[in-house]
Amino acid sequence: MTDGRRPSVASQALAVFAKDLTAEWRTRTTITAVLLFSVTSLAVVGFAAGAAAMSAEVKAAMLWIVLFFAAFSGLANVWLHEEERGTTLLLRLHACPEAVYLGKLLVNLLTLAAVTSVVAPIYVAMADVRIASPGWFVSVLGAAGFSLAAAATVVGAMIARANARSALYGAVGFPVLLPLLMVAAHGTALCLDPAAPVTALHGTVAGITAFGVGVVAASWLVFPYIWEDM
Amino acid sequence: MAECSPPDVRVVLANTGRAFGRRWAFRGVTAQVRSGGVLAITGPNGSGKSTLLRVISGLLLPTTGTVDVVFGGVHCDAASRRALIGYAAPEAALYGELSGVENLKFFARLRGHRLCREDLAAALSQVGLLGRGRDRVADYSSGMRHRLKLAAAAICQPALLLLDEPGSNLDAEGLECARGLVERQRTRGITVLATNDPREAAWADEIVRLGGD
Amino acid sequence: MMSLAVVPVVVWVGLFLYLVALDRRVARAQSHVRREDDL
Amino acid sequence: MTSGEAMRGPTGGRTFPVLLQAAVGALMLAGIVAAFAAEPVRNAAGLPAFTMGGHGAKIVFFHVPCAWLAVLAYLVGAIEAVRYLSTCRRAGRRAQAHDERCAAAMEVGLVFGVLATITGSVFSHNEWGMYWSWDPRQTSIVVVLLLFAAYLVLRGAIEDPMMRARISAAYTLVAVVPAMFMIWVLPRLPQIVTLHGGANQAVVGGGLGPGYRLVMYGLLLPAFVGLFAWLIDLRMRVATVEAGNEDEVVLGGMRVGEVSR
Numbered sequence: 001m002t003d004g005r006r007p008s009v010a011s012q013a014l015a016v017f018a019k020d021l022t023a024e025w026r027t028r029t030t031i032t033a034v035l036l037f038s039v040t041s042l043a044v045v046g047f048a049a050g051a052a053a054m055s056a057e058v059k060a061a062m063l064w065i066v067l068f069f070a071a072f073s074g075l076a077n078v079w080l081h082e083e084e085r086g087t088t089l090l091l092r093l094h095a096c097p098e099a100v101y102l103g104k105l106l107v108n109l110l111t112l113a114a115v116t117s118v119v120a121p122i123y124v125a126m127a128d129v130r131i132a133s134p135g136w137f138v139s140v141l142g143a144a145g146f147s148l149a150a151a152a153t154v155v156g157a158m159i160a161r162a163n164a165r166s167a168l169y170g171a172v173g174f175p176v177l178l179p180l181l182m183v184a185a186h187g188t189a190l191c192l193d194p195a196a197p198v199t200a201l202h203g204t205v206a207g208i209t210a211f212g213v214g215v216v217a218a219s220w221l222v223f224p225y226i227w228e229d230m
Numbered sequence: 231m232a233e234c235s236p237p238d239v240r241v242v243l244a245n246t247g248r249a250f251g252r253r254w255a256f257r258g259v260t261a262q263v264r265s266g267g268v269l270a271i272t273g274p275n276g277s278g279k280s281t282l283l284r285v286i287s288g289l290l291l292p293t294t295g296t297v298d299v300v301f302g303g304v305h306c307d308a309a310s311r312r313a314l315i316g317y318a319a320p321e322a323a324l325y326g327e328l329s330g331v332e333n334l335k336f337f338a339r340l341r342g343h344r345l346c347r348e349d350l351a352a353a354l355s356q357v358g359l360l361g362r363g364r365d366r367v368a369d370y371s372s373g374m375r376h377r378l379k380l381a382a383a384a385i386c387q388p389a390l391l392l393l394d395e396p397g398s399n400l401d402a403e404g405l406e407c408a409r410g411l412v413e414r415q416r417t418r419g420i421t422v423l424a425t426n427d428p429r430e431a432a433w434a435d436e437i438v439r440l441g442g443d
Numbered sequence: 444m445m446s447l448a449v450v451p452v453v454v455w456v457g458l459f460l461y462l463v464a465l466d467r468r469v470a471r472a473q474s475h476v477r478r479e480d481d482l
Numbered sequence: 483m484t485s486g487e488a489m490r491g492p493t494g495g496r497t498f499p500v501l502l503q504a505a506v507g508a509l510m511l512a513g514i515v516a517a518f519a520a521e522p523v524r525n526a527a528g529l530p531a532f533t534m535g536g537h538g539a540k541i542v543f544f545h546v547p548c549a550w551l552a553v554l555a556y557l558v559g560a561i562e563a564v565r566y567l568s569t570c571r572r573a574g575r576r577a578q579a580h581d582e583r584c585a586a587a588m589e590v591g592l593v594f595g596v597l598a599t600i601t602g603s604v605f606s607h608n609e610w611g612m613y614w615s616w617d618p619r620q621t622s623i624v625v626v627l628l629l630f631a632a633y634l635v636l637r638g639a640i641e642d643p644m645m646r647a648r649i650s651a652a653y654t655l656v657a658v659v660p661a662m663f664m665i666w667v668l669p670r671l672p673q674i675v676t677l678h679g680g681a682n683q684a685v686v687g688g689g690l691g692p693g694y695r696l697v698m699y700g701l702l703l704p705a706f707v708g709l710f711a712w713l714i715d716l717r718m719r720v721a722t723v724e725a726g727n728e729d730e731v732v733l734g735g736m737r738v739g740e741v742s743r
Contacts, residue, residue: 007339007340007341007342011339011342012340015336015339015340016340018336019325019328019332019336022327022328022332023325023327023328026327026328026366027327085323085325085326086321086322086323087322087323087324087325089289089317089319089321089322089323090317090322090323090324090337090382091340092289093287093289093312093315093317094312094337094340094341095340096309151656154652154656155653155656158636158649158652158653159636159639161640161645161649162636162639162640162649163639163640163641168635168636168639171632171635172632172635172636172653174628174632175625175628175629175631175632175657175660176629176632176656176657176659176660177660178625178628178660178664179625179660179663179664179668180660182621182668207667211659211660211663214659214663215656215659218655218656218658218659219656221655222567222651222652222655222656223652225567225570225648225651225652226648226649226652228289229284229289229290230290230291230570230571230644230648250642250644251643251644291571447518448514448515448517448518448519451514451518452511452514452515455507455510455511455514456511459506459507459510462503462712462716463503465716466497466498466503466712466716467497469495469497469716469719469720469723470495470496470497470719471495472495472723473495473496473719473722473723474495
């Protein structure tokens with residue numbers, strides 16, 4: 001008998017996460033699209049700019065530009081597929097908004113982590129990037145990737161409810177992430193510079209993580225109003 | 231599960247209305263259905279049958295009037311009411327990439343139930359899909375997909391079963407399964423179905439006609 | 444040197460008059476708006 | 483912000499209080515004349531306030547208020563977004579008023595953001611010789627500007643008024659994180675060298691001289707804030723007129739219908 005008690009947010013979020021992973025594993029549409037997009041934009045960067053000749057700051061910025069565009073080419077699919085196929089009605093009925101947001105955020109974090117783990121090594125090799133402090137390099141990638149996925153998820157949920165859907169994604173999502181792009185590029189450039197003081201590195205990673213946590217907090221409070229029909 | 235008396239659940243609509251901007255989907259609906267009862271909502275296309283079901287389910291708020299769902303003496307608001315509800319409708323799709331069984335497990339897990347093989351077998355056999363559970367829903371025919379929706383709606387013995395056009399895309403045998411489902415629900419709580427097919431409306435004890443004015 | 448101020452002054456006076464005219468036009472449009480019932 | 487039913491104008495509809503209109507006009511006029519009166523702009527110690535100085539520096543009297551108003555517009559928009567979301571579950575027009583005010587604030591904010599960017603680059607050209615100095619102050623205004631633009635683009639892409647209001651309010655509140663980061667956090671980060679300096683480091687030796695302080699805070703700031711309130715009030719009333727009847731109000735040849743739909 002249904003006893004009217006709802007399962008916890010975490011278990012519902014994990015259910016949504018598992019479902020999305022299974023569905024993604026079956027079709028693999030998003031991951032291939034995003035990977036293909038990022039590898040091609042890497043090639044564009046390589047051919048166009050003669051990557052090896054760029055200074056450290058430009059190389060760092062270029063990496064983040066590639067990752068940003070890769071994220072905004074596919075991370076809205078977790079929402080778009082649901083809206084287009086009409087599966088959101090039952091999901092809205094049975095899962096609480098916070099669980100849906102958390103589940104979709106986990107999917108996007110995993111997707112972006114997979115893409116970054118492919119794109120970053122290729123970029124480092126291709127653009128002859130000499131990393132002075134690899135530990136910090138990875139932590140900047142992780143922190144900024146977390147913030148990028150968080151913002152991409154909530155903006156994706158918004159544009160999924162709009163009509164001209166994917167055309168809007170970059171236009172609406174990028175301004176939210178401009179500060180992150182600046183600080184992440186600055187942080188990655190510091191990682192390439194052997195003389196960079198640890199305090200500066202620590203400061204930028206802290207700043208990036210703070211930005212991501214801020215976005216997740218704002219999204220958590222606001223998401224029910226995006227997700228629910230009233 | 232011992233078939234104890236159906237839980238005390240009651241749905242009371244008092245002058246319920248819903249408008250989108252300045253257009254009224256429906257207005258002034260007053261009805262009540264008690265545990266073990268079946269209420270049918272009929273009316274021409276566009277008279278707001280599906281919207282009324284959504285308002286009862288708590289997915290949409292009524293613009294005027296109230297919708298009271300009382301479960302075990304406790305009034306459930308829009309959010310807490312959802313755990314009691316099973317919902318099946320043409321526009322409520324299931325996940326095409328997943329198999330029939332995975333869909334049932336997913337929706338049960340969302341409601342905190344772990345389904346064992348027997349539950350799954352029972353649910354599938356009730357709608358005549360036994361043996362097709364492992365196939366992907368994308369490969370189902372529209373009639374099979376609708377049967378799976380009925381199974382997904384009834385999977386966790388909901389106290390409140392909401393069915394929008396329960397017989398759509400169904401053949402004679404499928405219709406019989408749907409009727410059986412509604413009859414079985416009488417021992418578990420309430421059914422509210424929206425239809426304009428007289429055969430389905432005949433399953434109900436009480437009928438509310440929309441779009442009359 | 445004060446003569447430099449003439450340009451912004453003229454621009455501001457023009458903009459100000461346009462705003463006043465706009466305000467009146469909107470007020471006129473408001474006065475014959477159908478008062479639709481409160482939902 | 484003006485109260486609900488202000489004095490009824492002669493044409494029957496509600497107007498922005500005529501007294502305030504006159505005040506805005508007079509204050510701005512006085513501010514312009516006063517700004518150009520004394521030469522050059524002096525700082526608190528009486529020394530010339532800007533290295534290059536000259537009449538070009540007088541733009542600062544208009545650049546700083548515009549920048550402040552862009553930030554104020556975003557704050558008003560965010561506050562109205564919160565008020566909309568807290569009232570949108572209850573039926574009725576009160577929630578819609580908050581949504582219209584949020585949209586009006588963001589649109590007027592976009593106008594002042596553009597003005598602040600233009601006057602900023604003129605000042606930057608006059609003071610440091612280049613139109614765009616990639617100075618954190620300038621980039622923060624540009625980000626706020628892009629947020630305003632993104633808000634309006636998103637709002638334009640959703641037809642259903644209830645959904646449009648909710649999604650744009652949600653976007654405003656999520657975008658508070660980058661907006662506040664750019665406006666308050668970034669310019670104050672010690673390791674980011676800034677030509678522009680803090681709020682007024684550009685002025686050599688601290689704040690403006692007493693005379694110029696009066697012009698900036700006494701005349702121009704109230705004039706700009708009054709103008710801001712007037713534009714928002716106008717934009718709100720246009721929105722209600724449109725919601726009222728379908729025929730759009732044609733304002734100065736621009737069909738307002740597209741802007742808010």
